[in-house]
Amino acid sequence: MTEPRTSLTLEAPLDARAVDLHAATTIVDGLQISNWDRKTLEELRAGGISGVNATCAVWEGPADTLKAIGDWYQLAAANPDLVALATTSDEIRQAKIDNRIAVLLGFQNTSSFGDDFRMVEVFHRLGVKIAQLTYNIQNLVGGACYEPKDSGLTRFGHTIVAEMNRVGMLIDLSHVGNKTSLDAVEASVAPIAITHSNPTWFVENPRNKPDEVIRAVTGAGGVLGCCLYPLVIGGKEAVLKDFCQMVARLVNELGPGRVGLGSDCTRNWDDEFVGWLRNGRWQPEGETKATWPEWPEWFVGPEDFPRLTDGLDKAGLDEQAIRGVLGENWLNLFDDVFTGRKI
Amino acid sequence: MTEPRTSLTLEAPLDARAVDLHAATTIVDGLQISNWDRKTLEELRAGGISGVNATCAVWEGPADTLKAIGDWYQLAAANPDLVALATTSDEIRQAKIDNRIAVLLGFQNTSSFGDDFRMVEVFHRLGVKIAQLTYNIQNLVGGACYEPKDSGLTRFGHTIVAEMNRVGMLIDLSHVGNKTSLDAVEASVAPIAITHSNPTWFVENPRNKPDEVIRAVTGAGGVLGCCLYPLVIGGKEAVLKDFCQMVARLVNELGPGRVGLGSDCTRNWDDEFVGWLRNGRWQPEGETKATWPEWPEWFVGPEDFPRLTDGLDKAGLDEQAIRGVLGENWLNLFDDVFTGRKI
Numbered sequence: 001m002t003e004p005r006t007s008l009t010l011e012a013p014l015d016a017r018a019v020d021l022h023a024a025t026t027i028v029d030g031l032q033i034s035n036w037d038r039k040t041l042e043e044l045r046a047g048g049i050s051g052v053n054a055t056c057a058v059w060e061g062p063a064d065t066l067k068a069i070g071d072w073y074q075l076a077a078a079n080p081d082l083v084a085l086a087t088t089s090d091e092i093r094q095a096k097i098d099n100r101i102a103v104l105l106g107f108q109n110t111s112s113f114g115d116d117f118r119m120v121e122v123f124h125r126l127g128v129k130i131a132q133l134t135y136n137i138q139n140l141v142g143g144a145c146y147e148p149k150d151s152g153l154t155r156f157g158h159t160i161v162a163e164m165n166r167v168g169m170l171i172d173l174s175h176v177g178n179k180t181s182l183d184a185v186e187a188s189v190a191p192i193a194i195t196h197s198n199p200t201w202f203v204e205n206p207r208n209k210p211d212e213v214i215r216a217v218t219g220a221g222g223v224l225g226c227c228l229y230p231l232v233i234g235g236k237e238a239v240l241k242d243f244c245q246m247v248a249r250l251v252n253e254l255g256p257g258r259v260g261l262g263s264d265c266t267r268n269w270d271d272e273f274v275g276w277l278r279n280g281r282w283q284p285e286g287e288t289k290a291t292w293p294e295w296p297e298w299f300v301g302p303e304d305f306p307r308l309t310d311g312l313d314k315a316g317l318d319e320q321a322i323r324g325v326l327g328e329n330w331l332n333l334f335d336d337v338f339t340g341r342k343i
Numbered sequence: 344m345t346e347p348r349t350s351l352t353l354e355a356p357l358d359a360r361a362v363d364l365h366a367a368t369t370i371v372d373g374l375q376i377s378n379w380d381r382k383t384l385e386e387l388r389a390g391g392i393s394g395v396n397a398t399c400a401v402w403e404g405p406a407d408t409l410k411a412i413g414d415w416y417q418l419a420a421a422n423p424d425l426v427a428l429a430t431t432s433d434e435i436r437q438a439k440i441d442n443r444i445a446v447l448l449g450f451q452n453t454s455s456f457g458d459d460f461r462m463v464e465v466f467h468r469l470g471v472k473i474a475q476l477t478y479n480i481q482n483l484v485g486g487a488c489y490e491p492k493d494s495g496l497t498r499f500g501h502t503i504v505a506e507m508n509r510v511g512m513l514i515d516l517s518h519v520g521n522k523t524s525l526d527a528v529e530a531s532v533a534p535i536a537i538t539h540s541n542p543t544w545f546v547e548n549p550r551n552k553p554d555e556v557i558r559a560v561t562g563a564g565g566v567l568g569c570c571l572y573p574l575v576i577g578g579k580e581a582v583l584k585d586f587c588q589m590v591a592r593l594v595n596e597l598g599p600g601r602v603g604l605g606s607d608c609t610r611n612w613d614d615e616f617v618g619w620l621r622n623g624r625w626q627p628e629g630e631t632k633a634t635w636p637e638w639p640e641w642f643v644g645p646e647d648f649p650r651l652t653d654g655l656d657k658a659g660l661d662e663q664a665i666r667g668v669l670g671e672n673w674l675n676l677f678d679d680v681f682t683g684r685k686i
Contacts, residue, residue, distance in 0.1 A: 059458060115402060115454065116624035138497040140482060151494030154481040156625040281459035282499040
């Protein structure tokens with residue numbers, strides 16, 4: 001994200017009730033993939049966010065992931081007033097009290113495990129609490145949202161799901177293929193998340209999820225994190241009211257405990273990084289250079305989270321439901337999954 | 344392979360005609376995965392073999408593969424009277440004249456490329472001339488023979504096939520899934536090999552190939568290397584005559600230029616290695632420890648190659664066809680593929 005922030009004064013001022021509710025809630029963002037530094041973390045604090053699943057690997061293998069985790073340890077050590085690495089919901093609740101950001105380290109791929117199932121426990125011990133099974137294309141674990149054919153969950157994938165269940169690492173299906181997603185729900189003995197996607201009935205896109213997948217995930221105790229990334233909301237022309245009405249409909253259809261937010265904020269990157277996300281090392285760059293999409297004026301970064309609270313209030317959700325969406329549902333899911341399972 | 348060799352005197356002595364034909368032919372083994380040392384290489388010389396596709400990676404990633412290649416450079420440098428690393432058919436023909444073994448470095452997986460298509464050229468420049476697309480289970484490139492669901496050739500797989508075509512690295516489908524195999528034949532602009540498998544009509548096994556795959560490969564100018572590994576010939580009770588009749592039938596059905604041999608010899612390993620082949624790092628070892636299969640008495644290693652020449656003669660193949668099966672068909676395929684293709 002290189003464009004300048006847009007002021008919160010763009011639209012009508014927020015209701016005082018929404019402002020109070022926002023301030024009183026432990027807010028958790030289901031996923032951000034920003035280029036983290038003190039300034040970027042301060043944006044979260046400005047937005048009232050207390051916990052975030054921060055992506056520290058997308059295409060990286062084990063060795064490069066260790067470096068990314070080392071960077072996080074350094075950043076946390078250098079900014080103890082602002083950030084704390086967390087591995088429990090209680091630590092996120094405490095961060096709210098301390099006015100800090102609790103960071104859960106997360107992967108958007110299982111490439112960090114390489115070909116070795118033992119790496120699940122290794123990275124779990126290093127603080128990684130959430131891992132998406134696949135990122136955009138087929139990997140050793142399963143099919144992905146931009147791969148024309150979906151292998152389903154592979155033999156290695158079954159090993160990985162069982163190992164994640166055992167150690168207590170949350171499985172994320174956001175960029176995963178639909179067949180692999182359904183297989184994963186069936187294979188997993190713990191609830192699963194979609195940390196940052198919307199329903200295809202909201203925007204038809206490979207990154208969004210058909211009802212079958214959403215119902216499988218939430219029916220098994222999981223949570224869908226509604227996503228603000230321009231691609232999955234219909235671009236920069238998307239309307240806040242429509243987004244909040246989508247969330248309200250999901251809450252009504254799936255139940256108040258099953259919906260959260262996963263902004264997919266991509267702050268502080270240059271265009272080279274979006275090329276990396278697009279192509280990794282798996283294909284040549286091609287003639288068209290990848291560029292970041294433009295975000296809607298009402299949501300360009302974490303500081304705009306209060307708008308969502310206001311919008312959810314205006315969409316008719318009650319206070320308890322809004323608290324659930326803003327963070328409580330993630331916290332409950334983390335409490336459930338992070339304990340691990342006997343396999 | 345830990346069992347002792349069986350003497351060539353087990354069965355009836357070889358026909359003098361077969362012995363002469365064997366000695367006059369440039370013999371190429373389409374694949375061996377032995378634990379190479381001077382003694383193991385001398386077995387090839389004793390068997391009259393001049394060229395071999397020697398596996399130097401199965402589950403290894405890029406860094407471990409570099410080590411394996413370094414080991415080969417050391418072994419070749421220490422035994423210049425016996426072995427030469429080769430990258431052309433002419434070097435194999437020269438090795439025959441010099442009474443040496445020409446070794447083509449080969450992979451049984453694309454794990455050596457990691458997630459980076461550029462590694463195809465890197466390893467090609469280091470002397471790797473043949474790579475199997477997948478080994479037993481799903482990988483980034485495609486589905487495999489022991490993976491219940493076959494993804495087909497993935498998006499990364501299409502990149503890899505194009506890159507192998509470009510640099511002139513032979514694609515091998517032996518452990519690849521059938522759907523991925525058919526996709527690869529369609530995607531490749533150069534002929535493809537099955538270096539070490541038999542038809543399923545000979546022995547029904549996931550490692551053997553249905554007619555559809557064999558005909559696709561050989562119809563596109565490729566070669567099927569008939570395999571001696573116990574699993575794919577029916578175990579240690581398999582009969583030499585049956586094997587040679589299978590080869591003769593394939594020659595008659597597919598044409599004299601389309602059939603070769605790929606013994607899959609596994610000399611000089613202990614049981615730990617077969618556990619590595621079986622489980623890699625992708626699943627726990629389980630309760631049953633993997634062990635090597637027993638080979639039939641008439642073929643326990645490279646020294647038994649003359650038996651095959653005798654058997655092919657007795658199966659009614661003419662001299663030209665036998666020369667093709669023993670090596671000329673591989674040499675012609677290498678000449679064709681190793682030049683590379685403009686993509």
